[in-house]
Amino acid sequence: MKIGDAQKAYREQLSLLRGQRSDFIKQREENRKKMEQAAKNSNSTGVTLELSEEYLQREKELQEKIEELSKQIKKDEKGLDALTLQEAGIINSEVSKQQGDAMQKYAEDMAKCLEIARKISRGDRVPAQDEKKLMDFNMDIYKMAKNMATMNMEKEHKEWDSLWGEEEEKEYEDPMEKAANTETTMEMPKEAEAVAGAET
Numbered sequence: 001m002k003i004g005d006a007q008k009a010y011r012e013q014l015s016l017l018r019g020q021r022s023d024f025i026k027q028r029e030e031n032r033k034k035m036e037q038a039a040k041n042s043n044s045t046g047v048t049l050e051l052s053e054e055y056l057q058r059e060k061e062l063q064e065k066i067e068e069l070s071k072q073i074k075k076d077e078k079g080l081d082a083l084t085l086q087e088a089g090i091i092n093s094e095v096s097k098q099q100g101d102a103m104q105k106y107a108e109d110m111a112k113c114l115e116i117a118r119k120i121s122r123g124d125r126v127p128a129q130d131e132k133k134l135m136d137f138n139m140d141i142y143k144m145a146k147n148m149a150t151m152n153m154e155k156e157h158k159e160w161d162s163l164w165g166e167e168e169e170k171e172y173e174d175p176m177e178k179a180a181n182t183e184t185t186m187e188m189p190k191e192a193e194a195v196a197g198a199e200t
Contacts, residue, residue: 001183001186001188002180002181002182002183002184003083003086003087003090003179003180003181003182003183003184004179004180004181006083006184006186006188007080007083007084007087007180009188009189010076010079010080010083010189011080013076014073014076014077014080014189017069017072017073017076018073020069021066021069021070021073024062024065024066024069025066027062028059028062028063028066031055031058031059031062032055032059034055035052035055035056035059038052038055039052076189079186079187079189082186083184083186086179086182086186087179087180087182088179090175090178090179090182091175091176091178091179094172094173094175094178094179095175098172098175101170109133109137110137112130112133112163112164113134113137113138113141114141115163116130116131116133116134116145116163117134117141117142117144117145118145119158119160120134120142120145120146120148120149121144121145121148121149121152122148122149122152122155122157123149123152123153123155123157124157124158124159124160125157125158125159125160126160126162127160127161127162129162129164130162130163133164
């Protein structure tokens with residue numbers, strides 16, 4: 001299962017479990033109010049004892065269901081946290097790779113620009129697009145190379161081909177999308193009905 005699908009399933013499960021727990025808490029509060037009301041209305045005929053035991057039993061059942069749901073919620077929250085950590089690891093890895101590629105390209109472009117500056121400073125001819133790349137990279141280096149070229153005008157000059165060929169823009173997958181579509185080995189959350197039992 002994909003991380004994004006698993007996260008969605010865990011979130012839906014948690015929403016369902018929290019809703020069920022909230023319902024049981026309301027039922028417990030209503031049961032307590034009824035028990036208090038019954039105690040107020042009671043008489044000394046022994047009816048109160050039977051009613052109280054019924055309310056106490058209901059209180060115990062509701063409390064057990066609330067505790068079971070709370071345990072399952074905690075377990076599913078840990079599962080969701082683990083998925084989020086997996087997702088963050090994949091995103092960080094992908095972003096690091098993209099940054100590494102960008103730094104490598106920058107270093108390669110810098111080396112080419114310095115080579116162009118060296119050629120220009122010797123008085124050699126380079127393609128116009130290479131001169132433009134050097135100007136865009138660093139205007140000061142370009143000016144310095146052109147000034148040195150005037151000093152080397154009497155030397156023999158070469159004509160060079162471009163250091164840049166057809167440049168292909170590298171496309172990257174969105175890190176968030178890649179993380180969401182990565183397969184995970186985590187189990188899916190258990191059904192809330194199995195934990196909570198049928199509501200009464």
